[in-house]
Amino acid sequence: MAPGAAGGDDARRGDRPLVEPVPDAPAAVADLGDETGLFLADYHAGIEAGLRYERGVELDSAADERRARVLDLLARTGADRLVVLGDLGHRVGGAGDAELEELEALLAAVGVPVTLALGNHDSGLADALGDRVDVTPAGGARLGDAGVLHGHTWPSPAVLGAEVVCMGHEHVAVKLEDAVGGGRAEKAWLRGPLARDAFADGVDLDDVEWRDPEVVAFPAFNDRSGGTWVNVSGQGFLAPFLPDGLASGEAYLLDGTRLGDYRRV
Template sequence: MRDDSRRGAAEAGSRPPRVDPLPGDPAATAAIGDDRALLVADYHAGYEAGLRYERGVDVPSRAPDRRERLVSLLERTDPDRLVVCGDLMHSIGDPGGAERGELEVLFESFQADLTVTVVKGNHDGRIETWLADGDDIEATVDIVPGEGVALGDIGVCHGHTWPSRAALESDVLCLGHEHPCVRLEDEVGGSRVERAWLRGRLDPESFRDRPDYEGVSWLEDTDESPPRVVVMPAFNDLVGGTWINVTGQSFLSPFLPAGLAEAEAYLLDGTRLGPYESV
């Protein structure tokens, strides 16, 4: 049974909504109404099968490890809702056998009282035609469009398209798709790549001229603060991503990086790196 006394953010009334990364993990918790939520992005189930098919690269499947990591996070945080900000699966079209099998085993491991919200990413194909109707899946599964929705005061989208108006009118916008990484160099020329969080605010200038957003208050009122934005690291540690601190790297999202203001990078362990361009 869940301990309702832990839902401090939900009971805080006027306090702004918080999206709190879990130190050491590519996941965050948030309060959505009275629910505690766990947020992840870019799970990319079946990625190893995709590598074999697309590139001829034979990589042992890490499906059990991915599942154990996510299930462990669910056990540790005890959420009412799991939110996947897109690219739950890897294949663009219908999932292959290994990929679909991975997801079926994953969802069969979820508790019956868990609600799962899946934002459709560009890799999620026709996921809605089979996942929500799985006979052995006891959790409640909701699949929403890639442009996203508002869940309480938090907007969620994948990031491969412009956000929905509802997501953009939320206090915080969370998205995936970008797989942000930083390349870190030491004094002797060695380097390594680390997954990272991007946190900042949206830049109104990038959204103001789009007809779909006409009348959005923070785009018209210069005294109103734009929503905060959280670009989530990929849950799957094999997929690579955008090196956000390397000159000449192209971002994947149509509204990034121009849509970011005051954005800073953080490592998974919580280390604050400062403005991402100067890391």
């Protein structure tokens, strides 16, 4: 889903894609009307401390590398705002020292406003980071014609009234096999038309101006946070509106390769 990869399927403003993935990166540029946003999901600051506590896995921190990748993407895209689609931090239940140290350095370096669509790993971050980060409710928010949310809860009606809905949470990946039976996992994008019927029991749609939105599920930005193989039976989805809300979704690799229907990859 690199620029131009999907032709007229993109939600568009004029002749420009509203949300356009950055080639070879788990991030996208979004036209927010009066701003350009750099969107990414599942940053998971402080994950190494979490893995040490949760699984006894000892890894050197990659905080400096994660921050450098964000700064490079901001420079490459000229974005005016950084938008994180949830799980900016890793620790569930409150911000830990490792998270705060990494995020303090990140926020001091980015030089643009930051919006966080509140994720299930972000408890306590809003208070800890104060007014340096704009934090949405759990159901997300509208930024121009783009709806942003993490995806662990039902979207707000405002999000569903957008032209394109951007989400994280799923850590989208696909399992690919070669001709001799070898396999590998690759980060991927998942996108397609959002099905209105999937929200009938979870969201009051009476006042929503339904615009046949496209949903874009982002791969995880953090290389150590794992992923859900969306083309493997039994893996399942995490969001309460998937897979029902994405009846005809397609998968794309980070280099823009179109894999087709994610269930048949």
